[in-house]
Amino acid sequence: MKLVVRVKLLPSPVQATALEATLQACNRAANHVSRVAFERGIKDRNGLQRLLYADVKSVFGLSAQPTVRAIKKVADAYTALNAQVRKGLLGPTTKRYNAAMSHPIAFRPEAAQPFDDRCLSWQHDARTVSIWTVGGRMKGIRYTGSADQLKMLDQYRKGESDLVHEGGKWFLIATCDVPDPDVAEPVDFIGVDRGIVNLATTSDGTNYQGRGLRRYRNWCARKRAELQKKQTRSAKRRLARRAKKEQRHATHLNHKIAKEIVSVAQRTGRGIAVEQLDGIRDRVRLRRDQRGTLSSWPFHQLGQHLAYKARQAGVAFMEVDPAYTSQRCPRCGHTEKANRPTRDEFCCRRCGLAGPADVVAGVNVRNRARSAWAFVTMPVPSTA
Numbered sequence: 001m002k003l004v005v006r007v008k009l010l011p012s013p014v015q016a017t018a019l020e021a022t023l024q025a026c027n028r029a030a031n032h033v034s035r036v037a038f039e040r041g042i043k044d045r046n047g048l049q050r051l052l053y054a055d056v057k058s059v060f061g062l063s064a065q066p067t068v069r070a071i072k073k074v075a076d077a078y079t080a081l082n083a084q085v086r087k088g089l090l091g092p093t094t095k096r097y098n099a100a101m102s103h104p105i106a107f108r109p110e111a112a113q114p115f116d117d118r119c120l121s122w123q124h125d126a127r128t129v130s131i132w133t134v135g136g137r138m139k140g141i142r143y144t145g146s147a148d149q150l151k152m153l154d155q156y157r158k159g160e161s162d163l164v165h166e167g168g169k170w171f172l173i174a175t176c177d178v179p180d181p182d183v184a185e186p187v188d189f190i191g192v193d194r195g196i197v198n199l200a201t202t203s204d205g206t207n208y209q210g211r212g213l214r215r216y217r218n219w220c221a222r223k224r225a226e227l228q229k230k231q232t233r234s235a236k237r238r239l240a241r242r243a244k245k246e247q248r249h250a251t252h253l254n255h256k257i258a259k260e261i262v263s264v265a266q267r268t269g270r271g272i273a274v275e276q277l278d279g280i281r282d283r284v285r286l287r288r289d290q291r292g293t294l295s296s297w298p299f300h301q302l303g304q305h306l307a308y309k310a311r312q313a314g315v316a317f318m319e320v321d322p323a324y325t326s327q328r329c330p331r332c333g334h335t336e337k338a339n340r341p342t343r344d345e346f347c348c349r350r351c352g353l354a355g356p357a358d359v360v361a362g363v364n365v366r367n368r369a370r371s372a373w374a375f376v377t378m379p380v381p382s383t384a
Contacts, residue, residue: 001178001311005153007145009129009170015141016170018133020110023165025134026070027107029060033074038104043082045075061134065118069160073114077105112173114160120172124154129172131163143172152176167241181314186271186373189318191366192261192306193325193358194274194299197343200257201358203366204264208257213250220246250298258305262313271316273369274303275325275361320368326361329353 011019033052037043042051048071057067081100084090090097119132127150130139145153156176164171191203199210223242227235265272277299303319310317328335329348340346346357353360 001180001308003152003156003176003178003308003312004173005145005149005157005176006171006173007143007149007153009172010142010144011170015138018135018138019131019163019170020165021135022066022133023111023113023163024109025060025062026066026113027109027111029056029062029067029070030074030107030111031104032056032060033071034077034104034106037074037078043075043078045072048075063132065116066113066132069114069116069119073107074105077107081105110165112162112164114162116160120161120163122153122157124150152178178312180311183311183314183316184269186316187269189271189273189316189366189369189373190261190265191362191364191369192272192274193361193365194277194302195358198358199253200261200302201356201362202261202264203359203362205356205359206261206264207356207358213253216249217246251301254298254302254305258302258309261306262309262315265310265315266313271318271369271373272306272310273318273320273365274306275322275365276319277303277322316373318369318372320365320372322365325364325368326357328364330360330363330367 009019033048033056036052037048040051042048049068052071053067056062056070057064060067062070085097085101090100115131121130123129126140127144128140128142130137131141132138153174153176156178157174158177159175161172161174164173189203193201195201196210196214198207199213200208220242224239227239261272264270307317324335326346327337327339329339329351331353332348332351334348334350336349339348340357342357344357345354346360347354
């Protein structure tokens with residue numbers, strides 16, 4: 001299992017200046033490679049390296065390995081763009097598609113730059129790194145992080161690390177290849193229903209409300225509108241500082257919810273089941289005033305957090321068919337739209353079972369996971 005560890009660098013002013021100059025040089029080189037790749041139609045790594053290696057190395061002042069990393073960054077960017085086009089994520093004739101395909105990919109002056117072990121080395125005992133810069137090898141740059149992050153970094157780091165400059169701070173993002181624990185055979189499942197009014201509701205009846213997040217987002221929207229209306233330099237600086245604060249808040253909430261659900265599942269020996277919500281934004285038609293809420297709500301992120309935390313804890317995780325989970329009676333199986341007279345209430349028109357609608361949906365998710373797990377683990381009959 002691959003996990004990402006993000007540690008904060010604590011460079012001196014001289015070290016920070018060298019790191020900034022290095023990022024800018026690498027991204028100038030990447031923009032040059034991207035223009036040539038776009039004009040000549042050569043977007044594979046080997047072709048670009050044969051064509052531009054000597055030029056990039058001499059013109060932009062990069063040594064051998066950073067030159068290779070800069071060229072690979074461009075090739076990876078075009079590979080990702082082509083994958084998006086093949087999947088139809090940009091649309092065939094949209095403005096976004098035309099903008100992406102009519103110009104070479106551009107890199108910001110301080111865009112992240114990957115470094116491999118030839119350019120960057122870690123001294124875990126001293127908590128310092130040694131990194132190549134355009135001014136020479138910069139040694140003894142201190143870093144810090146949580147105890148769990150540092151332990152994982154020391155034991156499982158593998159591959160490249162990305163140098164990131166964000167909000168005036170320096171970070172290194174490293175990939176750790178953590179061995180998967182054995183998944184325990186679940187005695188049952190916890191069904192999790194995700195939503196907007198309630199971020200998550202489990203089949204046990206535990207409810208994680210979205211009221212606080214909704215109020216916070218509405219407050220952020222009002223503040224953004226006020227600052228944008230002022231059009232002053234200080235207002236623009238404040239907008240830049242607040243740019244990702246709302247996103248970090250939602251991510252923090254999703255981490256807390258996922259951690260608690262996985263902890264309960266691990267303690268009780270159960271698995272976790274969620275609805276498979278891929279393509280929900282394409283299937284659901286909403287009023288205009290609801291579209292922004294749905295498009296920005298972190299459904300997928302909560303599912304991702306549940307999946308990787310469950311995998312890390314050795315807890316079984318399943319995605320099940322979401323069809324009619326909020327309209328189906330878990331006792332008699334009767335499915336009808338009228339079973340859910342309001343958003344919060346469920347009442348079966350056949351057997352009279354009543355309860356909170358989101359809890360009923362979680363129970364249906366749990367029941368489907370039980371059936372699916374039994375089918376997956378069913379022994380194959382012998383043909384002998």
